[in-house]
Amino acid sequence: MILRYTFQRLLMLIPVSFSISVVIFMIVYLLPGDPIDNLLRVGSSAEDRAELVARYGLDRSLVVQYFVWIGNMFQGEFGQAIVLRRPVADLIAQNLPYSLTLGGLAFLFSSTVGMALGTVSAIVRHPVLDRFMRGFILLGSTVPGFWLALLLILLFSVNLGWFPVSGAGGWQSLVLPVLTIGFGGVALVARVTRVALLDAQREDFVTLLHAKGLSSGTILFRHLMPHALLPVVTILALRIGWILGGAVTVEFVFGRPGLGSLLIRALGQRDYPVVQACLLMLALAVMLGTLIGDVAQASMDPRIREKKS
Amino acid sequence: MLSVRDLGVAFGMVQPLSGVSFSVNKGETLGIVGESGSGKSLTAMSVMGLLPLSGGRITGGSVEFDGQDLTKLPERAYRKLRGGRIGLITQNPMTSLDPLQKIGPQVDDVAKLHLGLDGAEARARTEDILGTLRIPEPSLICERYPHQMSGGMKQRIVIAMALAADPDVLIADEPTTALDVTVQAQIIRLLDDLVKERDLALVLITHDMSVVAQTCDKIVVMYAGRAVEHGPVEEIFDRPRHPYTQALIACIPRGLDDATRLTGIEGTVPTVLNYPKGCPFHPRCPRAEAICATDPPEFSVAGDSAAACHFAEVANAQPA
Numbered sequence: 192m193i194l195r196y197t198f199q200r201l202l203m204l205i206p207v208s209f210s211i212s213v214v215i216f217m218i219v220y221l222l223p224g225d226p227i228d229n230l231l232r233v234g235s236s237a238e239d240r241a242e243l244v245a246r247y248g249l250d251r252s253l254v255v256q257y258f259v260w261i262g263n264m265f266q267g268e269f270g271q272a273i274v275l276r277r278p279v280a281d282l283i284a285q286n287l288p289y290s291l292t293l294g295g296l297a298f299l300f301s302s303t304v305g306m307a308l309g310t311v312s313a314i315v316r317h318p319v320l321d322r323f324m325r326g327f328i329l330l331g332s333t334v335p336g337f338w339l340a341l342l343l344i345l346l347f348s349v350n351l352g353w354f355p356v357s358g359a360g361g362w363q364s365l366v367l368p369v370l371t372i373g374f375g376g377v378a379l380v381a382r383v384t385r386v387a388l389l390d391a392q393r394e395d396f397v398t399l400l401h402a403k404g405l406s407s408g409t410i411l412f413r414h415l416m417p418h419a420l421l422p423v424v425t426i427l428a429l430r431i432g433w434i435l436g437g438a439v440t441v442e443f444v445f446g447r448p449g450l451g452s453l454l455i456r457a458l459g460q461r462d463y464p465v466v467q468a469c470l471l472m473l474a475l476a477v478m479l480g481t482l483i484g485d486v487a488q489a490s491m492d493p494r495i496r497e498k499k500s
Numbered sequence: 501m502l503s504v505r506d507l508g509v510a511f512g513m514v515q516p517l518s519g520v521s522f523s524v525n526k527g528e529t530l531g532i533v534g535e536s537g538s539g540k541s542l543t544a545m546s547v548m549g550l551l552p553l554s555g556g557r558i559t560g561g562s563v564e565f566d567g568q569d570l571t572k573l574p575e576r577a578y579r580k581l582r583g584g585r586i587g588l589i590t591q592n593p594m595t596s597l598d599p600l601q602k603i604g605p606q607v608d609d610v611a612k613l614h615l616g617l618d619g620a621e622a623r624a625r626t627e628d629i630l631g632t633l634r635i636p637e638p639s640l641i642c643e644r645y646p647h648q649m650s651g652g653m654k655q656r657i658v659i660a661m662a663l664a665a666d667p668d669v670l671i672a673d674e675p676t677t678a679l680d681v682t683v684q685a686q687i688i689r690l691l692d693d694l695v696k697e698r699d700l701a702l703v704l705i706t707h708d709m710s711v712v713a714q715t716c717d718k719i720v721v722m723y724a725g726r727a728v729e730h731g732p733v734e735e736i737f738d739r740p741r742h743p744y745t746q747a748l749i750a751c752i753p754r755g756l757d758d759a760t761r762l763t764g765i766e767g768t769v770p771t772v773l774n775y776p777k778g779c780p781f782h783p784r785c786p787r788a789e790a791i792c793a794t795d796p797p798e799f800s801v802a803g804d805s806a807a808a809c810h811f812a813e814v815a816n817a818q819p820a
Contacts, residue, residue: 395592395595396596396598396599398550398590399588399658400598401548401550402550402582402583402587402588402662403583403609403661404579404583404584404610405613406579414600418600491600492600493599493600493647494647497647497648
């Protein structure tokens with residue numbers, strides 16, 4: 192049952208990925224400026240320029256360029272970076288692990304800490320704690336990552352000297368970026384967990400669970416938590432994309448290698464193949480995240496499994 | 501078996517329930533009737549010790565079960581009674597089971613918890629009970645999820661959960677309100693049989709006077725958080741002495757009658773925030789006089805029944 196559901200969701204990704212690939216391809220050409228300007232020496236002639244344009248296939252129509260590009264993508268051929276003059280695949284392979292480590296840790300951090308905070312605040316229901324949580328959630332969902340990154344660097348790196356200012360050395364260099372990216376996630380997950388738990392507590396069947404003689408702890412972990420997890424899983428799945436997106440600026444601020452830094456650099460130089468490949472990676476990650484979230488939800492909730500299969 | 505005396509319940513400063521008394525013995529069915537908002541369900545929750553869930557507390561009176569006052573029972577000991585010796589059946593079977601879990605485990609829990617059975621023993625017992633409740637193919641049902649079953653079937657599952665640990669008392673809070681009429685009759689008959697077969701004490705909470713007439717031995721009529729009349733069911737139906745009871749009985753539809761069709765009671769039940777002074781029913785009462793608006797009536801006893809009305813004696817002479 193769950194396999195069939197997964198397969199169906201996978202099929203649905205095909206039209207989605209197609210549309211995304213078109214958008215990614217086009218959006219790059221809408222940017223002003225082009226990569227050839229970055230390659231030409233001052234004083235180059237119009238002929239030099241035309242020759243370069245032809246070498247990278249930029250003189251063909253957009254439609255042809257798109258199909259060439261997407262055809263190459265299918266063969267795992269990401270092309271050659273125009274400005275960086277290296278295979279795009281190499282650049283991605285070099286940078287992706289950094290992003291995955293950072294994103295994975297930030298995801299882990301925001302889901303575990305967020306769920307723990309949300310659960311505690313749903314159970315304790317103390318007015319002071321409530322107010323603290325609300326403030327925290329507001330901060331977490333509004334403070335921009337790059338600004339928080341700067342504050343953290345000022346405090347922990349410059350003033351206290353606990354962590355390096357930038358780079359990707361040991362685990363120490365991961366602490367601040369993970370905190371920065373995870374912060375918003377912690378607040379969001381805490382809020383969703385809290386609300387979902389409080390909602391679940393109000394369900395009719397909870398009265399009957401108590402009437403069976405179950406203890407509050409058993410009811411919380413065996414019955415309320417699974418219910419609360421449903422919306423949390425959805426949020427976390429959407430968060431995968433958000434975390435990668437957030438990583439783009441945060442990687443840049445912390446001077447870490449990664450998909451984000453690569454993307455920003457490539458954008459600055461209008462290095463189309465690199466930008467397209469990075470965007471495609473991010474889009475794939477978001478789609479995968481959503482897929483995982485859907486499948487996880489279906490495996491937890493029999494009602495979803497049946498409705499959509 | 502179970503005896504409630506002068507029970508009062510408060511939520512903060514509000515007192516939605518006061519002065520409710522009744523008792524029920526083994527093999528006996530007690531009906532608690534009244535319109536919505538009269539405090540019937542609150543009474544059930546008080547007996548189950550589940551008021552704190554909704555933020556309420558017992559302010560007075562006692563709930564005596566098997567010689568101990570439950571209002572003074574610590575939570576840990578109360579948990580052993582809930583589901584173990586006092587079973588609860590709730591109103592809406594569509595929402596009273598955990599939608600994420602299969603039926604089997606939800607019923608098994610009770611026997612595991614209260615009878616100390618292991619998984620296989622509890623499942624055997626579950627299938628056994630489902631069988632006695634006339635549920636076909638119990639072993640298949642155990643593997644189903646709640647949303648795959650009809651309302652009547654789910655209510656039987658809820659009844660099975662309430663019965664799994666062989667309780668002494670069953671509290672059924674509007675067990676048929678959310679069901680189809682045909683299923684209603686089945687469930688009521690089922691409960692009636694259970695009382696006889698298992699020597700249960702059943703507290704049947706309902707707003708349906710005809711159900712009460714069919715199944716109950718005794719009845720408590722509630723209005724605006726108070727008991728207004730109680731007694732053996734024949735006495736109450738033959739000689740209702742409280743005008744509210746009379747009105748309720750007059751509202752029972754009697755076949756396809758000519759012009760009268762359905763009758764109702766004028767006005768609405770007061771909410772807890774505007775309970776009237778004096779007799780709570782006086783604003784809707786056809787025979788109310790000045791005293792009814794100022795002095796709360798005492799119970800006037802006649803035979804085995806009692807009615808809280810200033811004119812209980814007079815009313816007695818003119819049955820509805």
